[in-house]
Amino acid sequence: MDLMDKIVSLCKRRGFIFQSSEIYGGLSNTWDYGPFGVELKNNIKRAWWKANVYQRSDILGMDAAILMHPKVWEASGHTANFFDLKSDCKSCKKRFKTEDLKGKTKCPECGGELTEGRPFNLMFKTHQGPIEDDANIIYMRPETAQGMFVNFLNILDSRHPKLPFGLAQIGKSFRNEITPGNFTFRTREFEQMEIEYFVRPEEADKKLEEWIEYRFNWYLELGIKKEGLRKRPHGKEELAHYARACTDIEYSFPFGWSELEGIANRTDFDLRQHSKVSGKDLVYFDEVKKERLTPYIIEPSGGIDRSVLAFLVDAYSEEKVKDETRLVLKLHRDLAPVKVAVLPLLKNRQEIVDMARALTQDLKKSFITVYDDTAAIGKLYRRQDEVGTLYCVTVDVQSLEDKQVTVRDRDTMKQDRIAIEKLKEYVSDKLNK
Numbered sequence: 001m002d003l004m005d006k007i008v009s010l011c012k013r014r015g016f017i018f019q020s021s022e023i024y025g026g027l028s029n030t031w032d033y034g035p036f037g038v039e040l041k042n043n044i045k046r047a048w049w050k051a052n053v054y055q056r057s058d059i060l061g062m063d064a065a066i067l068m069h070p071k072v073w074e075a076s077g078h079t080a081n082f083f084d085l086k087s088d089c090k091s092c093k094k095r096f097k098t099e100d101l102k103g104k105t106k107c108p109e110c111g112g113e114l115t116e117g118r119p120f121n122l123m124f125k126t127h128q129g130p131i132e133d134d135a136n137i138i139y140m141r142p143e144t145a146q147g148m149f150v151n152f153l154n155i156l157d158s159r160h161p162k163l164p165f166g167l168a169q170i171g172k173s174f175r176n177e178i179t180p181g182n183f184t185f186r187t188r189e190f191e192q193m194e195i196e197y198f199v200r201p202e203e204a205d206k207k208l209e210e211w212i213e214y215r216f217n218w219y220l221e222l223g224i225k226k227e228g229l230r231k232r233p234h235g236k237e238e239l240a241h242y243a244r245a246c247t248d249i250e251y252s253f254p255f256g257w258s259e260l261e262g263i264a265n266r267t268d269f270d271l272r273q274h275s276k277v278s279g280k281d282l283v284y285f286d287e288v289k290k291e292r293l294t295p296y297i298i299e300p301s302g303g304i305d306r307s308v309l310a311f312l313v314d315a316y317s318e319e320k321v322k323d324e325t326r327l328v329l330k331l332h333r334d335l336a337p338v339k340v341a342v343l344p345l346l347k348n349r350q351e352i353v354d355m356a357r358a359l360t361q362d363l364k365k366s367f368i369t370v371y372d373d374t375a376a377i378g379k380l381y382r383r384q385d386e387v388g389t390l391y392c393v394t395v396d397v398q399s400l401e402d403k404q405v406t407v408r409d410r411d412t413m414k415q416d417r418i419a420i421e422k423l424k425e426y427v428s429d430k431l432n433k
C-alpha cells in the first residue's frame with residue numbers, strides 16, 4: 001500500500017475523514033471530517049488565528065458572508081477571468097483540464113477525438129430568492145479575500161488602523177474544479193485561511209518577503225519537517241490576473257510537491273477595482289503625510305484542508321517495536337486531537353472503572369480527554385497512537401491503594417508513575433513546554 005492509501009485508510013478507520021454521502025455511493029471528491037478530523041482541523045485554525053491575529057498587533061479578524069453582491073465578482077475580475085480551459089472527449093464524454101493534456105489531441109482514456117479547449121468559469125452559480133432568472137444570479141465565493149476588500153472602509157471607520165495593517169479570515173470557498181482529486185487536496189468545497197495585509201506601495205516588496213518567511217516558519221514551528229517544505233516563486237505566466245508576484249509554499253505530498261499556500265502581491269488592483277465599480281472611494285488617509293493613497297495588498301492565502309492533509313502525511317510514522325510495527329501519528333502537541341486518554345487496566349473491576357471515569361471527567365475540564373475500556377491494553381495503546389494522543393493514563397489495581405496512575409508518553413513510550421492529584425500539573429507542564 002502506498003503512503004497516500006495508508007493515510008486515506010487511517011482517516012476512515014479512526015474517524016478523521018469520511019467520503020461524503022457514503023451510504024448513497026458517495027459524492028465524488030467531497031469529504032466529511034469525523035470526530036478526530038474536526039479536532040485536528042479546529043486546532044490548525046486555532047494555531048493560525050493565534051499566530052496571525054492574537055499574537056500580532058497589526059491584524060484584525062473578520063468573518064464575512066459567503067454570498068456577496070454579484071458586482072463584487074465583476075469588479076474583482078472573477079466573472080471575466082476566473083476560468084480554466086476544458087476539453088471534452090467526443091467519444092467517451094470525459095472532461096479534462098486542457099493544460100493537463102499537454103498538447104495531446106486524443107483522449108487519454110479512450111483515444112477519442114478531443115474538443116478544442118473551451119473556457120469554463122470555476123465559480124458556482126445559483127439564484128438568490130424564489131425566482132430563477134438572470135437578475136437573481138448569485139455566486140458562492142471562490143475566495144474569502146473579497147469579503148475583506150469590500151469591508152475596507154468599514155474597518156477604517158470602526159477601528160482606525162494605521163498602515164501597515166491586515167485583516168484575517170477563515171472560511172469556506174467553492175470552485176467548480178474540472179479535475180478535483182488527490183483525496184482532500186483539490187476539492188470543490190474547501191476552507192481557506194487568508195490575510196489581506198495593506199501596505200504603502202513602496203513597502204510592498206519588503207513586506208512580501210517578510211510574509212513569505214513568517215508563513216513558512218509557521219508550518220515548521222508546528223512540526224512539518226524542513227525537508228518536506230519549500231518555497232517556489234511563480235513565473236510571470238502563472239500569476240493570477242490580480243497578482244504582480246507570488247511565492248507558493250509547497251509540501252512534498254506522496255503525489256509530488258504541491259501548493260499549500262500562496263503569498264501574493266495583489267498591488268492596489270482590488271481596492272481600485274472596487275472603487276471604480278462601487279463608486280465608493282476605497283482609499284486610506286495618511287494623517288502624518290497628509291496624503292490619500294490606495295494601499296497595496298500582500299496576501300498570504302492557505303488552504304485548511306491541504307494543511308490537514310500535509311500535517312497528517314508528515315506525522316504518519318511506522319516504527320518497529322519488538323518485532324511489531326507501531327503506527328503512530330506524531331502530530332505537534334498543539335494539533336493532536338486528543339491530549340489524554342484514560343484507560344482502565346481491568347475493565348471488570350468496578351472500582352478501577354469508577355476511578356478511571358471520575359479521572360476522565362476531571363481531566364476533561366482542562367484538556368481534550370477520552371476514556372476507552374473496549375479492548376485489552378495493547379490494543380487501546382495502538383488505537384491512541386494511531387490518532388496521535390499525547391498521553392495515555394492507565395488506572396490499575398495499585399492505583400486504588402496508592403492513588404497514582406501510569407502516564408505513557410506517545411513519542412518516547414516512557415512511562416511515569418504520577419500521583420493523581422499532581423496529574424493535571426504534570427500534563428499542563430508538558431503541553432506548555
Ligand code: GAP
Binds near residue numbers: 259262
Ligand atoms: N485569494 C487568493 C487565492 O484564493 P489560490 O492560490 O487560488 O489563491 C489559495 O488559493 C489556497 O487555497 C491554495 O494555496 C490552497 O491551499 C487552497 N485551495 C485553492 N483551491 C483549492 C481547492 N480546489 N481545494 C482545496 N484547497 C484549495
